Amino acid sequence: MAKFFAITIIVIAILSAIPILRHTWVAPEDISTHGALIDEQMSETMAEAGISFLAAQFILAFFIWKFSNPRPDAKLKNFPGGAKGLVIAALLVVGIEVMALGIFGVKAWANVYLTPPSADAMPIQVQAGQFAFYFRYPGPDGKLGPIHPELINEGSQNYYGLDPEHDPDSRDDIVTAEMAIPVNKEIHLLMHSKDVGHSFYVRELRVQQDFVPGLDVSLHFTATKVGKYEIVCTQLCGLGHYNMKAYLSVMSQQDFDDWMKKEAAMQ
């Protein structure tokens, strides 16, 4: 029974590792300038976690195999070095390992969150509400008009509660249901929630950030590959949460300019 158990542990450990080693299920290709560092951090962590996982399971299995149901005359023994050796090993090996991961990981995090967007980053506002995203571009004046929550009306498609009659800044704002951005251009995303908590997650962009009702937060990134990607909500926001998504179209500058003209004409 004990030997069978030991073999089971080893088989499970190896089977668990195979999909990782074969890259059976992996994140889609990164299309951001900051994502490479995150992916690298992920790979390093996987190597260290994988080795720890396999080593711990194998040693456990080996000891179960070796020391279960011994002969009646077998003598008890203690592991040489005792607990002190293990504590030192944990402090030195695991302690240094995880601290190194933490310290190197700061750079990947800082790239996204601790650096300001460049001055010429393109501002786009995204508003999340049950259960849709709407995007707002500031138009030629470069300014977003103020939001008047009491004017928000989905029926009349005033998703942002804009008042162009009284607010000149709002007059050229362009509101869309799809997010289009030019490739290789830094985007400064201004995140606003209309109602409850939501999140903005684009796997390919290596971006995930919650919306905080009552507190606008921002994010900046640059997409490097033309294509169409899904934006999904990852913060439980109500019954339609599973279906709250939008599309991100990364376009060439020319296509983006054309798209913007078309959208402006439709406002």
Next chain:
Amino acid sequence: MHDVAAHAAHHGPPTSFIRKHVFSLDHKVIGKQYYGLALVAALVGMALSWFMRIHLAWNSAAIPGLQLLSKNGAPGGVMTPEYYLQLMTMHGTIMVFFVLTTAPFAAFGNFFLPIQVGAEDMPFPHFNMMSFWVTFAGFVVLMASFFTGDGPTLGGWTQYAPLNAVGPVGGPGQGLGVVLWAASIALFCVGQLLGALNFIPTTLDLRVKGMSLMRLPLSAWGWFITSCMGLTAFAVLMPACILVILDHVAGTSFFVASNLVMNDQLLPHSGGSTLLWQHLFWFFGHPEVYIAIVPGIGIVSHILITNMRKPMLSQRVLIYSMGALAVLSYMVYGHHMFVSGMNPFSSLAFSFPTLVITIPSTIVVLVWTFSLYGSKLRINSASLFALGFISMFVSGGVSGFFLAQPSIDIMLHATYFVVGHFHLVMGVAAMFGIFGATYFWFPKMAGRMMNETLGKIHFWFSFAGAYCIFMPFHYLGMAGNVRRYSTFVDDFLQPLIPVHQFITVAALITGAAQLIFVYNLIHSRFWGKPAPDNPWEATSLEWSAATPPPWDNWGGKHPVVYHDPYQYGVQSSVGDYVMQASPEQVKTEHEEK
């Protein structure tokens, strides 16, 4: 301290049925009541997970009978998206609170902590009785939300603001459902606080003569450390739940910010803070993970030592590690909030203690594993589950390396990777602790042995099944499969559906295997082989008590403790061990220095 112990029981032997079996003051009956509650809750929680898994794998499948639970939530037995979220919320709440907290801590702790320290009972038996019945009331209130209004809340077990405070406009169950949820959890917190108020003085003040703190078994240390955590963690969650209720019924705005619009209407709230709830919740929520697992660490150590026939390499190191886990658990809670919108510098500040907590966890695993070296390991249902606990704790623990890092969390947050992580380390590992404890202590609790063959069959299904269910969760998360979706309509999730189907089949089989355990439990309770006083040849005080222990545990004769808790590998008149309460002097090779 023995004088206190002698006078600890302020109640005489019960005479009426109600005092014996219902409103009992006896810690053992209360422990069994907690166990019964956890068992019922676990079965309900497991059934809910079955429904969810079937729906995730085969979206339009009708689940026979589900329409009886909710006509609107499951018309014709097919789950609606909102009902999926409602069942998911209830699954999480029931499992975390009413199973993982009640069974390892409140059930076994109540039954065995006083006996392991040599006391007759807890110091405040009335508080203890209240503790169970308030918890029970909390469970009833939670269950009531299935049958009232538009059903239970759909906000998840974390109940993030402001969805938890905006009222019915937030969706089905967000009115009365949330109020019942918050009331239930507030009651639960009261119950656990009353429990902690008993556990702490039991450990500190009711120890019999000779029972120094370092002579306490590791299981008692686990319960003691957990009760200290519970005292502070539940004391934060309870007022937070009351504030949620006030936002619903008293027009306050603790968690709802100004200028929020739902259904084109401006909400009548202003000035609240969304992130405040997350801080309050996770200040409780992360210690809660350790409230669920530290009793398991103590119990598994206790079971392993008995079956290794030798003490751990160091009792002290294990105790300090459990203490370190408890202290650090309060300093790491922000790792749940890396992408929440809190200050990004805070994320780094919370990241490092999270990485540091790996160290005491690693020490615990290393001490367990390397203590097996040179042991005489006995394989039985209890030791199998204890060894399985180590394997699960490692598997769930290593995924913590990823989630402790804010940069990686950007990718993995709110995906199935997180679900896999906490199910293995907090759910399955803690459940293995509960199962191990049941097979180990059932003879003392019920006076009868459990069926070992059924126990082993139960183990094999549970061990292989848990891996088949929860390892693939990690792969899904790495591919970006987000959690809390009732249906995977998104194009990018379609290729992952076969993985979900595999998980569902594994969950149905593994879940069904748990019925073997229930059968074994009930059958053994009435028809099991009568248990001797010390079937495992163990040393701690519970095995010196009669089987099952009388109402005052000791029949009026208090034990005196002569030895460290785990004197195995010695030559005594009874075998390779000497019991703590035995005055026999033996040559001990393993005394803790």
